[in-house]
Amino acid sequence: MSLIRGLVSTIYYLPKIYKWFYRPYYFLSLLMTLAFVIVRCCPGLCEHLPSQREDGDSCAFDWREVEIFMFLGAIVMMKNRRAVTVEQHIGNIFLFSKVANVVLFFRVDLRFGLLYLTLCVVFLITCKPPAYMGPENIKYFSDSTIDEELQRDSRVTWIVEFYANWSPECQSFAPIFADLSLKYTCLGLKFGKVDIGHYGAVAERYKVNPSPLCKQLPSLLMLQAGRELMRRPLVDKKGRAVGWNFTEDNIIREFNLNEIFQKYKKFNKGEKPEEPQQVLEEEESESPLGEEEEELESKKDK
Numbered sequence: 001m002s003l004i005r006g007l008v009s010t011i012y013y014l015p016k017i018y019k020w021f022y023r024p025y026y027f028l029s030l031l032m033t034l035a036f037v038i039v040r041c042c043p044g045l046c047e048h049l050p051s052q053r054e055d056g057d058s059c060a061f062d063w064r065e066v067e068i069f070m071f072l073g074a075i076v077m078m079k080n081r082r083a084v085t086v087e088q089h090i091g092n093i094f095l096f097s098k099v100a101n102v103v104l105f106f107r108v109d110l111r112f113g114l115l116y117l118t119l120c121v122v123f124l125i126t127c128k129p130p131a132y133m134g135p136e137n138i139k140y141f142s143d144s145t146i147d148e149e150l151q152r153d154s155r156v157t158w159i160v161e162f163y164a165n166w167s168p169e170c171q172s173f174a175p176i177f178a179d180l181s182l183k184y185t186c187l188g189l190k191f192g193k194v195d196i197g198h199y200g201a202v203a204e205r206y207k208v209n210p211s212p213l214c215k216q217l218p219s220l221l222m223l224q225a226g227r228e229l230m231r232r233p234l235v236d237k238k239g240r241a242v243g244w245n246f247t248e249d250n251i252i253r254e255f256n257l258n259e260i261f262q263k264y265k266k267f268n269k270g271e272k273p274e275e276p277q278q279v280l281e282e283e284e285s286e287s288p289l290g291e292e293e294e295e296l297e298s299k300k301d302k
Helices: 003-010 014-020 023-033 037-041 063-080 087-109 111-127 147-148 168-184 200-205 248-254 257-263 276-280 288-301
Strands: 138-141 157-163 189-194 219-224 227-232
Touching: 003 157, 014 248, 023 037, 023 087, 037 087, 063 087, 087 111, 087 147, 111 248, 138 147, 138 168, 147 157, 147 189, 157 168, 168 189, 168 257, 189 257, 248 257
Parallel strands: 138 189, 157 189
Antiparallel strands: 157 219, 219 227
């Protein structure tokens, strides 16, 4: 079922994926993903490669190589079950295909394996995924502007993303956060971003650890007048992030964006909106005891 769903998604987004390969990052990633297949099947090269096939055909895959490809497909399918965006699906394919290529090249020849591994390291250092350039309604903060902007109007609630350009998770989340900013931005609810890769002091001030081992990137904080009302993901006692999926539905539900947006419509009419904390705790404040008291009073009246 996962294979069918992935195939349907790939066909649906094929026009978009086709345009990506005009960009150097995706084009080079595709070449590195197919590197072993090209070398094994290319006339003039494959004849010089060793093979474990019984017929000695060095231009065809042997049983171990087929086994590695099958294992690669299973791993990619498992990882893509939790992928949210097309970028994450493609990123998983590129990542695990490169790992499989390293293993395959080392099996063929140590020199090929070292050469391919060196190319992967150089590619990782010099070539980064293109940043999201689509429509958005987001204000970008620096270490000197974030506190000033958050405290300018205590009635405005901010959803601020702490991100880093080197993080693949942040890059995949960028279009989702941009889409939320277009849907929910109003006078009383705004969206912001701060690159803690450049402004480390901000990360320290808001207790967001940029280390890849802590897995706190991206982090979403709901802030009002500089006061934190909510954050996702949560952080355990060891400073590691508690697993949480950054899907649009999860963010809307956890941060109660629909309810807060409806409350803040009054702000557009010049009325003072309710505090976001009241909106977030609105459901918890409702008690079934109140309904029972109303029923008793109605019986007394009768």
